[in-house]
Structure formats: structure tokens, C-alpha cells
Amino acid sequence: DVKVTQSSRYLVKRTGEKVFLECVQDMDHENMFWYRQDPGLGLRLIYFSYDVKMKEKGDIPEGYSVSREKKERFSLILESASTNQTSMYLCASSYPTSRNEQFFGPGTRLTVL
Amino acid sequence: AQKVTQAQTEISVVEKEDVTLDCVYETRDTTYYLFWYKQPPSGELVFLIRRNSFDEQNEISGRYSWNFQKSTSSFNFTITASQVVDSAVYFCALSEAVDFQKLVFGTGTRLLVSP
Numbered sequence: 001d002v003k004v005t006q007s008s009r010y011l012v013k014r015t016g017e018k019v020f021l022e023c024v025q026d027m028d029h030e031n032m033f034w035y036r037q038d039p040g041l042g043l044r045l046i047y048f049s050y051d052v053k054m055k056e057k058g059d060i061p062e063g064y065s066v067s068r069e070k071k072e073r074f075s076l077i078l079e080s081a082s083t084n085q086t087s088m089y090l091c092a093s094s095y096p097t098s099r100n101e102q103f104f105g106p107g108t109r110l111t112v113l
Numbered sequence: 114a115q116k117v118t119q120a121q122t123e124i125s126v127v128e129k130e131d132v133t134l135d136c137v138y139e140t141r142d143t144t145y146y147l148f149w150y151k152q153p154p155s156g157e158l159v160f161l162i163r164r165n166s167f168d169e170q171n172e173i174s175g176r177y178s179w180n181f182q183k184s185t186s187s188f189n190f191t192i193t194a195s196q197v198v199d200s201a202v203y204f205c206a207l208s209e210a211v212d213f214q215k216l217v218f219g220t221g222t223r224l225l226v227s228p
Contacts, residue, residue, distance in 0.1 A: 009156075031214055040122075042204065042220035050214065058215075090158065100214050101148065104158040 003027070004105035006091055012111045019078040021108050023091030029103075030096045032074035034058075034066065037088040037107070049074055050096060081112045115140045117207050119219035126195050126226055134190040134222045136205030142166075144210035147181065147188045152202040152221070164188065195226045 007022035023032065031050050035043040035058075045058030047066040055066050063085060067075045074093075078085055088109050092102040116139040126132045138147065149161040162172060164181050172179045176193045192199055202223045206216040 035218075040220060042119075043218040045215065045217075048215065088156070090156075092158075094214065096214055100146065100208060100216075101160040101163055102158075102216060103160070104150075107156040 004091055004093055004103050006089075006105040006108050008108050009106060010109050010111075012113065013078075013081050014113050015082060017078075017081045017112075019081045019110065019112075021076040021078075021089055021091075021110070023074045023076070023093075023105055024072050025074075025091075025093040025103070026072065027093065027103070028071065029093035030071070031094045031102075032068065033092040033094075033102060034064075034074065034076045035090045035092065036060070037090055043090065046076065081110075083112050086110060086112045115142075115145075115207055115209055115217050117205050117217055117219035119203075119205055119222050121222045122220075123223040123225065126224070128196060128226055128228050129194050130226075131191060131193050132195050132224065132226075134192075134203050134205075134224065136188045136190065136219060138186050138188065138205070138207045140186075140207060140209055142209040142211060146208045146213060148206040148208075148216065149179065149188075149190050150204045150206065150218075152204065154201070158204065161190075192224075195224075197226050197228055200224055200226045 004025045033048040034046040049068045065077045091105040094102040118137045145166045150158040178191045180189045202221045205219045
């Protein structure tokens, strides 16, 4: 079974802190994605990566950065957390083929105080 | 631009009722893919189905069925004889051939099935 794991299920941070959200997948997927999920807004793509060291901005990249040093790991970084970044963060991975269903992790619920 | 609309924010049904979740999409591409995902209370999205734009055949999988109609740009999802375990948020999503690896999600429909 494909497994996507995220480092924390719940996280509480203070405004201005640097926050790292980690995602690891064990299926050798080339593609990895970070989304945030907010009520009434669905899932919105923050950043994605189609290969190691590669990253692309999604629809809402402001205030975030990412790192992909190894194929299995994709990190989301909040350089200076703000209260409007309180959200559920979901990581996903997929193969780069037409069978492009994404496999999701359990999510990290981040609260910024 | 691509867009997915799930107009139903929340639906409540009683067990054994049939329920249909609506999904309307917009795209300029002639080649695209449509998806449904289920997000149970545990939070992890679970893939349910993928259809490509050239395959308009309806699909049935157990109590689940999907109705794809290009004429109305809709990809609706029906659960027959709903069960409490079907309670979840359901997302419809679209990817276009220009970058089929990226998904655009609708806002989701929360389904509550009560005993």
C-alpha cells in the first residue's frame, strides 16, 4: 500500500516562528504536492515538485517555501508563521503518468497563535 | 481557466436513502480527467474514481455510481442505500492534459448519514 506520512497531526506555533512540515512517501513517486484545506475553500495547491531539487509554485505560494532534497521527502516551510496560516495542511504524491491519482497523507492541523 | 463547482455544501440523509453529489466543471481542454475523493473524519483523502474525457460510460462500483455527462459538464456521484460509514466530505477534482499531474479541487460536499 502507498503510504504518505506527515510529521505531525496537530501543531501549535506562535506568530513569527519558522515552521517545518514534513512529508514522506514510500512508493518512489516522482510527484509531491502540498495543499491547504480551509472550510468553504476546498483544497488549494501551495507548491509542488515533479523531481528532486525541483519545485513549482501552486496557486497560493505566498508566505511558504518548500524543499525537496530527497525523492521521498517534501518539506513545507512557513518562514514567519502568521495567524492566517492556521489551516489543515495536506501532502500528496503521485506517479507522473496518466494514472495520476494522488495519494494523500493524514494531514497536519496547524494553529498559529 | 479550469474550475470545479460543488454547489452542495452539506447534505443530510437517513441510512438507506440514496444520495447524489453534484459536480460541475469548466475547462477549455478537450482532454481532461475527473476525480472523486472521499475524506472521512480521519482526514486522509481516499481516491474513489478517475474518468478521462473520452470515456462517458457511467460506472458502478458496489453502492457507488458515477454519471459523466459532457453535454452538461457534470460528473455526479450517487451513493445507493447510504450507510453511516459513508459520512465524509467528498471532493470532485479536475486535471487538464496541459498539466495532467495537477488537480483542481472543488470545495467539497459534506455528507452526513444518520442511523
